[in-house]
Amino acid sequence: MGVVVDFEDSGKRKASINGLTDLVKVDLEQVNQTIIEHMQSPVAxxxxxxxxxxxxxxxxxxxMLTLGAAALCDYKGDRHIRLAACVEFIHTATLLHDDVVDESDLRRGQESANAVWGNQASVLVGDFLFSRSFQLMTADGSIEVMRILSEASAVIAEGEVQQLITTNDTATEESAYLEVIKGKTAKLFAAAAEVGAVVAERPKAEQQALESYGMNLGIAFQLVDDVLDYSAEQEKLGKTVGDDFLEGKITLPVILAYRRGDDEERAFWRRTLEELDQQDGDLAKAQQLMAKHHTLSDSLDRARHYASIARDALGLFEDGPAKDSLIDVVDFCVERAY
Known part of the structure; x- marks a missing residue:
């Protein structure tokens, strides 16, 4: 079965995003209100x-990364509220499209939108939310903000297409996998954090530092997500595992297991992920092979590496509650695996 490795300092306090949630609570309430207002339409x-x-x-x-970054940069205006809503609309639109592409029936434990209303409605409403996000960008009036967020939207789409290309391809290299997760996940983290510095009109070095923070946080976040899909610990908690396996997605734990396996093991991966010829017990065998070759723990080591880069990127900023809360988010994203 999948393995869970101990964090190096198991005695330290448990990381949480509660610090960031508390820091931006008032702003987040305004973001939620902005989201509700801008998703309205006469088309019911x-x-x-x-x-x-x-x-x-x-x-x-x-x-919350946008709000937290703005707080870190001591921003006193309200532009970050609409831009945080814009970020959430982009994210929500990609979720709607992803569930159609992946033919997912569940999202966060509930029926997915495409399972309830069908693929066509989900795709079109996703398009509507993308359009709303661009309206919010335009209302902000900053060409730099629009450049950052529109570029993120394009890169996310490229990442999703690249993932389609690598799905079911066991020959996928780690470098190609990293490009996928940078596009489909990390780019929006990076943009969300960077615009917090842009609205505060902070120096370019600080904007770039927050972009680096978000990018490396996003990579670590997705690496951990891909580990959790095979984690025995998730099964103990009653959470679904094996969705990536069922869909034939090529993630880092698979890439490492395939690379380190013998001919018989590689044949197993080709049958289950390339041909999608899956039988009872195949997921358990996949987990056993990952445990044999330490691919989950090694993937988590990769996540720690990117998490360290994210923490270091905040070194330019003064110590305080905002910085502490953003560091806690990094630790939380990695510690989800334990």
Whole structure:
């Protein structure tokens, strides 16, 4: 079965995003109100479907990065509110499209929008939310903000297409996998954090530092997500595992297991992930092979590496509650695996 490795300092306090949540609580309430206002439409299905996904929860991590970065930069205005909502609309739109592409029936433990309303409605409402995000960018009036967020939208789409290309391809290299997760996940983290410095009109070095923080946090976040999909610890907690396996997605734990396996093991991976010829017990065998070759723990080591870069990127900023809360987010994203 999958393995769980101990954090190096198991005696330290448990990391949490509560510090960031408390720091931006008032701003986040305004973001949520902005989201509700801007997902309205006379076409009743649009707010109904969008509201289904938004009401399903989620930590609002990406918009909170915008709010937290703005706090770190001592920003006193209100532009970050609309831009945080913009970030959440981009994220929500990608979730709607992802569930259609992946043919997912569940999202955050509830029926996915495409399972309830069908693929066509989900794709079109996703398009509507993308459009709303661009309206919010335009209302902000900053060409630099629009450049950052529109570029992120394009890169996310490229990452999703690249993932389609690598799905079911066991010959995928680690470098190609990293490009996928930088695009489909980390780029929006990077943009969300960077615009917090841009609205505060901070020096370019600080904008770049927050972009680096978000990018490396996003990479670590996705690496841990990909580990959790095979984690025995997740099964103990009653959480779903094996979705990536069922879909034939090529993630780092698979890449390492394939690279380190013998001919018989590689044949197993080709049968289950390339041909999608999966039988009872195949997921358990995949987990056993990952344990044999330490691919989950090694993938977590990669996540720690990127998490360290994210922490270091905040070194330019003064110590204080905002900086502490953003560092806690890094630790939380990695410690989810334990």
């Amino acid at each position: 299905l649009i707010p109904q479907l969008a509201g289904h996904l938004i009401a399903a929860g989620g930590k609002r991590l990406r918009p």
